[in-house]
Amino acid sequence: MQQSFHSVAINPFPGKGEIVVLFAGHAQTAPDHKVGPQVLDYYLVHNVVSGSGTFQCRAQSYDLQKGSSFMIFPGELVSYASDAEQPWMYRWIGFKGNDVDRLLSKAGISADRPVADTSASRKINALLHQIELALRQGTPNCDLRADGYMRLLFAEYMNGNAVMNQTESEPLSDSKRQVDHAIRWLTLQYSQPISIEQMAASLGYHRTHLSKLFKQQTGMSPMSYLLRLRMERAKLLLAGDLTIEQIASSVGFTDALYFSKQFRKWYGTSPTQYRSILHEQGAGRFDCSR
Incomplete structure (x- = not known):
């Protein structure tokens, strides 16, 4: 079993706008590692790189594994924990913005449906990694680079949920x-x-x-x-x-x-x-x- 670690990079130049990345990180959790119950004042998305765990939101419990993403919305009481036998490793992004709800809605993600299956995408984990690298550079343009990668990340979530969205809503002729x-x-x-x-x-x-x-x-x-x-x-x-x-x-x-x-x-x-x-x-x- 891998040794646990935790690494996070903070945006040194956060701006204002439609999407603003606040921080990014990745971690290999210890067995039965638990977070919460807690309430945040920003959005936080996790993508499971390996292992498994559970996520709880609005009285629902989700069993997640490699290729799953879960979204935490501001003001929502949530908790999550790694598996005792195969604790998960995940990447995460904390962000805010005045257009986030609309973009998440287009991706089929909401507080009532906070989990997305991204196992078919090879880009999700890479984009999360690029966002963290951009913040670690700490250059004056790192905020812009991180926000740009974040838009690509939203696009991937939209692609991954496109079929599900079409079946749940009336498609345009x-x-x-x-x-x-x-x-x-x-x-x-x-x-x-x-x-x-x-x-x-x-x-x-x-x-x-x-x-x-x-x-x-x-x-x-x-x-x-x-x-x-x-x-x-x-x-x-x-x-x-x-x-x-x-x-x-x-x-x-x-x-x-x-x-x-x-x-x-x-x-x-x-x-x-x-x-x-x-x-x-x-x-x-x-x-x-x-």
Whole structure:
């Protein structure tokens, strides 16, 4: 049996944000080594490298072994203990962040389901090791490196729980997924001089098929949806000091005159006239909504 040890590295430059690594470590526990019952004010994830043990949370007991991960949530009363015959060795990360709950939810992990089977992933343990190494370096950028590895770790947990999540929640249909993908693409690319043909090619869909699905689910064609995005953004920009040419370019038009014609067709007034009314009466008193 291996001799027990305990090693931990603290983040010397913890920041604030969506994910912040606080510390990382690894240990070979002694037989029957127990932690808790206790309550923490941060998140703590363990991954079992070898051996076995038990984890208790919310009146549930989980028997864990190599390839299992268990998540401790802030404010939850938990305890865990290594096996008497084969005490576990594990790695752990303590972390916090304002986006952690959402990311864990996407990975299918919650206080009611705090255990994940990661035996199929070869990357979990390696990423935990890299996070600890980054903190041990203690350089000014170690916090950024650790946070980056932490995002990759979340991605691995999401991959590992993808099948389970699909069976427990209603999966998106192929057509819904295609249209959602197209909407995200248009929302992010409307400022470029793009075409629907380019969008379909980029997403790997047939233009005619995608346009039909898009119209069925949104009530408008992809081109009309793109034009609406551009016009709504242009209307907001007209409240500022950009020239008409600059606004046209900012919403994906290479020709300011053509942009003005489209704006008039959409709102019933030219960009210049709309801006004048905004300046004279205030943006809140002029309604150009369709």
